[in-house]
Amino acid sequence: xxxxxxxxxxxxxKVIKFRVxxxxxxxxxxxxxxxxxxxxxxxxxxxxxxxxxxxxxSELLGTPTRETLEILWQxxxxxxxxxxxxxxxxxxxxxxxx
Amino acid sequence: MDSDCLIKLTKGKSKGDVSxxxxxxxxxxVKTETVDEGKAYGYPDPLDIEKNIKAxxxxxxxxxxxxKIRHVTQTLRLKGGEVxxxxxxxxxxxxxxxxxxxxxxxxxxxxxxxxxxxxxxIIYTWRMGGIDKAKALELLENIKPMVSDEEYILSKLEIxxxxxxL
Numbered sequence: 001x002x003x004x005x006x007x008x009x010x011x012x013x014k015v016i017k018f019r020v021x022x023x024x025x026x027x028x029x030x031x032x033x034x035x036x037x038x039x040x041x042x043x044x045x046x047x048x049x050x051x052x053x054x055x056x057x058s059e060l061l062g063t064p065t066r067e068t069l070e071i072l073w074q075x076x077x078x079x080x081x082x083x084x085x086x087x088x089x090x091x092x093x094x095x096x097x098x
Numbered sequence: 099m100d101s102d103c104l105i106k107l108t109k110g111k112s113k114g115d116v117s118x119x120x121x122x123x124x125x126x127x128v129k130t131e132t133v134d135e136g137k138a139y140g141y142p143d144p145l146d147i148e149k150n151i152k153a154x155x156x157x158x159x160x161x162x163x164x165x166k167i168r169h170v171t172q173t174l175r176l177k178g179g180e181v182x183x184x185x186x187x188x189x190x191x192x193x194x195x196x197x198x199x200x201x202x203x204x205x206x207x208x209x210x211x212x213x214x215x216x217x218x219x220i221i222y223t224w225r226m227g228g229i230d231k232a233k234a235l236e237l238l239e240n241i242k243p244m245v246s247d248e249e250y251i252l253s254k255l256e257i258x259x260x261x262x263x264l
Binding site for chain 2: 073
């Protein structure tokens with residue numbers, strides 16, 4: 001792990017303290033846990049918007065492809081196919097079966 | 099076929115019907131991503147995929163590359179399985195790349211490679227007469243929690259409109 005110093009707003013510190021007391025964990029662990037939750041959400045959003053691919057999401061999360069899919073589903077991101085892409089795919093099924 | 103497409107079809111219990119009408123070819127890295135990594139995390143779907151590979155319903159092909167392919171994959175910044183899925187397509191003999199990843203499909207479309215999604219593969223199987231309308235709708239419901247709303251709705255409409263263009 002790499003040490004980093006940052007300034008934390010009071011309202012965020014309140015949440016950190018809350019979790020420290022609730023879970024009986026130390027402050028550093030709680031900060032890491034919350035940061036990790038934020039990272040998952042951020043990466044999932046990027047994937048949902050088609051800004052990153054599944055493999056790029058895997059790289060950012062440091063998880064294998066299969067596990068990354070589970071994380072995306074847990075974060076409520078079912079998939080990221082757009083209308084135009086799906087219309088093209090359906091058109092292909094028509095062409096190849098006619 | 100790319101990993102996400104294979105996993106979603108397997109989890110959605112569609113792969114059996116789809117693979118009866120489509121020749122599914124995957125590169126070795128997709129097998130690693132879907133079977134080996136899936137098993138390491140204790141998911142059940144890798145067992146199904148492995149069974150299908152052993153039965154010959156899914157063909158695993160070795161990596162194929164050339165200087166031209168390497169140039170394209172580097173320029174497009176393809177990663178992991180994307181590289182080998184693209185390379186295998188370039189080897190020839192395939193109609194389309196099956197994936198459910200918008201960014202990967204967008205890149206493939208830009209270089210003129212036809213792509214198909216997992217739900218479109220269900221539609222194809224239905225069009226080919228491999229499954230009836232009720233079964234196609236059932237398979238779509240199974241895969242619904244794993245695909246975008248756009249993908250699901252357009253596919254459902256396609257079936258309900260009996261295959262007429264939307």
